[in-house]
Amino acid sequence: MWCSSTPKRPLASASTKMKLIDTHAHYCDSWFTAPETPEQPYTEIIDRLLGPDGELEAIVNVATTPDNAPICIEQARRWPGMYAAVGIHPCDCQLYADPVAELERLRPWLDHAKEHKIVALGEIGLDYHYPDTDRDKQRAVFIAQLEMAAEYDLPVILHSRDATGECVDLIRQYPTVRGVFHAYGGSVETANELIEHGWYLGLGGVITFPSAKRIRRVAAALPLERILLETDCPYTAPEPYRGTRNHSGLVRRTAEELAMLQGREVEEVIGKTSENAHEFFTLTEP
Numbered sequence: 001m002w003c004s005s006t007p008k009r010p011l012a013s014a015s016t017k018m019k020l021i022d023t024h025a026h027y028c029d030s031w032f033t034a035p036e037t038p039e040q041p042y043t044e045i046i047d048r049l050l051g052p053d054g055e056l057e058a059i060v061n062v063a064t065t066p067d068n069a070p071i072c073i074e075q076a077r078r079w080p081g082m083y084a085a086v087g088i089h090p091c092d093c094q095l096y097a098d099p100v101a102e103l104e105r106l107r108p109w110l111d112h113a114k115e116h117k118i119v120a121l122g123e124i125g126l127d128y129h130y131p132d133t134d135r136d137k138q139r140a141v142f143i144a145q146l147e148m149a150a151e152y153d154l155p156v157i158l159h160s161r162d163a164t165g166e167c168v169d170l171i172r173q174y175p176t177v178r179g180v181f182h183a184y185g186g187s188v189e190t191a192n193e194l195i196e197h198g199w200y201l202g203l204g205g206v207i208t209f210p211s212a213k214r215i216r217r218v219a220a221a222l223p224l225e226r227i228l229l230e231t232d233c234p235y236t237a238p239e240p241y242r243g244t245r246n247h248s249g250l251v252r253r254t255a256e257e258l259a260m261l262q263g264r265e266v267e268e269v270i271g272k273t274s275e276n277a278h279e280f281f282t283l284t285e286p
């Protein structure tokens, strides 16, 4: 089913500068929160980016376990413009003997999702990159979270590595659940199928890597109406910052690269992707 993307707010006039939205960040990660971190405190970076003269309109702050979910929610409470997503990352399933049971810890927050500025379940999915992965465990947690997303009527943020076919098969079984395929690295054909199911594609710093030729080709061909920009910070910093601690301000590099790949003005890319983020998440302060 094609979901028409009717804007929920008026488009900015030519004289109004559109602001960026980073739809996938991890400010609960210890690379940001550890007191001994040598980089500029992340709180100063967010103060600047989401401040009145900042480049960003919003950030979706993504938790990876029920243990870092409260940090993520607390950070979202601190900054107007920051929102939260909660869930169990496929790679973090191994932290728990019974991760499906651990999901119950998310319910008190999900029961009051708006109040806690929770706009999605994430990040969730399958990661088969490492050979010793317990695939059955990951699958059970992913399915349980797709069911929770349907129950709470929340979209999902999908993480998939070396598991696209299986992720898409499971997504098909939950036609009422919409999602964003974070760090999309699949084909244009799979993207089109996801789009037909109401899904979006997340693009981040990888599209700036000269070696990521196939992903850059796919990014050039994807419909701008279905793209969300993201950083996945503190990881996956774009060129020329690759290897350093990433932050939401560097989402601009991805916007610039996408504009170049698609032959568009960068302001058009920023305007449309921010409109998409509003369409996909419900970004309204409680």
Ligand SMILES: [Zn+2]
Pocket (backbone or CB within 6 Å): 024, 026, 062, 123, 232
């Ligand atoms: Zn992530």
